[in-house]
Amino acid sequence: MAEEKSQASSSKMLTLKASDGVLFEVELNIAKEMKTVQAYIDDCEDIETIPIPNVLGKHLAIVIEYIKKTNEEYDAEFEKQWNMDDLQLLLLAANYLNISGLQECLCKAIAKRIENKSPEYVRKVFNIENDHSPEEEAKLRKEYKWAFEGVDKD
Amino acid sequence: MEKSMGATNAKVINHIPEDLAFSILSKLPLKSLKRFGCVRRSWALLFENLHFLNMYRNYFISNNHSYYDGTSILLNQTNNPLSGEAFHSTLYLLSGERFENMVKLDWPPPFHEDDSFIEILSKTSVNGTLCLAQKNGMDLKCLFWNPTTDEFKIIPSSPFLYQSPYMEPTVDFNGFGYDHVRDDYKVLRWLCFFNITGVEVPWEDYLYVDPMWEIYSLRSNSWTKLDIEMPASASNEKLHVDGVCHWWSIHDDINCYDSPPRLVSFDLCNEVFLTTHLSSDMIDPLNILHLTLLNGFIAFIIYDQTTTFHIRILGELGVKESWTKVFILEPLPSIEHPIGAGRKGEIFFRKDDDELVWFDLSTQMIEELGVKGREHCCHIVIYKDSLLPIGGF
Secondary structure (H helix, E strand, O other), X not given: OHHHHHHHHHOOEEEEEOOOOOEEEEEHHHHOOOHHHHHHHHHOOOOOEEEOOOOOHHHHHHHHHHHHHOOHHHHHHHHHHOOHHHHHHHHHHHXXXXXXXXXXXXXXXXXXXXXXXXXXXHXXXXXXXOOOOHHHHHHXXXXXXXXXXXXXXX | OHHHHHXXXXXXXXXXXXXXXXXXXXXXXXXXXXXXXXXXXXXXXXXXXXXXXXXXXXXXXXXXXXXXXXXXXXXXXXXOOOOOOOOOEEEXXXXXXXOOEEEEEOOOHHHOOXXXXXXXXXXXXXXXXXXXXXXXXXXXXXXXXXXXXXXXXXXXXXXXXXXXXXXXXXXXXXXXXXXXXXXXXXEEEEEEEEEOOOOOOOHHHOOOOOOEEEEEEOOOOEEEEXXXXXXXXXXXXXXXXXXXXXXXXXXXXXXXXXXXXXXXXXXXXXXXXXXXXXXXXXXXXXXXXXXXXXXXXXXXXXXXXXXXXXXXXXXXOOOHHHEEEEEEEOOOOOEEEEEEEOOOOEEEEEEOOOXXXXXXXXXXXXXXXXXXXXXXXOEEXXXXXXXXXXXXX
């Protein structure tokens, strides 16, 4: 009897609703990998549809696929298919949903892509405004001249 | 539809919050981090930001450098003898999550009669082979040894040792490592010559022998004089990583005068060297320097009498400004000096009561190994075993 119950709960399905209204039916154990969703379930037991207001359908689909397939090999190939914008949005999604494995994977991927880039490139990618004064920046560039050698052209 | 999606994208991208950005930055090499200090003010002060520093430290410790794949840890220990007792070097293989297994390995036959002060060159192995050396007065032993297969190969004597019957050599083994271009094992030595005391040299036989560098190649099975002016080592800490032998020196290039301390890196493939000065805040007459490899990075552990240990990681070879403060080990009571680093953020120390211990950078815990050792005579070696014959050829 207990066995049947646990079997029933592991094949229980949940619906996740992305910010653009797209619905995803996922198994409970998949959804539980998203700590944010887990907390939601813990709070309201009989919920069937969980709203995910911060994540677009296309990204939620990718996240769910990641959880199902993640292993060393998959992770190594995973990030290659996405452009920088998508990687950042996926990172925000993974952060909101609190999926540490995916967060790590995406942080490493983004780091790898910017490793050899210029500060200007990085500002553009993260949409950061430069709050250094021209003198401050010139001083830094001079002090760390060695760090600017061999940098990719923008 | 597309338009509104575009707008949403832009809005979201604007806001990778700073701590997520730090998560990304914490996985970058030091060179990139220094460059990105220009991006914005808060990024210029990353290493002063405790939040970032903790992320960086955690990633540093947990990120397993490929150098350590399939490796184990050897402890080369020397006892602290009571009066009348002899010195013995003992080799232990440490295994287990907390090094609870210590297996004693027997030295190869040439050391069975005298096992005192056996040095494992550059604290490294090449294809499962260690290079062992022992200096006992006039007797000099140097050999390759594979502890897994027990094969050993004695390195022949150098023709440069006794160029004059009136001069005695002092030999300093600077390094052992692998030349991947020629698929060759090499051993680097520094020779100095002194008049044999008490012997008067006939004027016509006087021959001054200059100090010199020599290098042994396994492929040619011979020693060659190296025509190079390079600073000799100031300490026992010598390392080998990726075909480069590292040590540190307080001498100038011709080993005549003192120089501020600098790292010397000798490339075994093209037989040239590079020096990296230490930044001025690392140098203090009261400081003691210990060169080590920490998670695959060249690092100095700097300490003094206060038992606080500062760890500086080298960001870029040759760049004095790239020694970055990464770890500070707060006063560790009774800890006297480091003896090496392990594979995952463990640092091994000797205590003032001779006990050898290890410190876990991630948990900050200290544990005893269960063996004692003599001051400055114990070393950690990263060993990767192999069943290949010595030289692999």
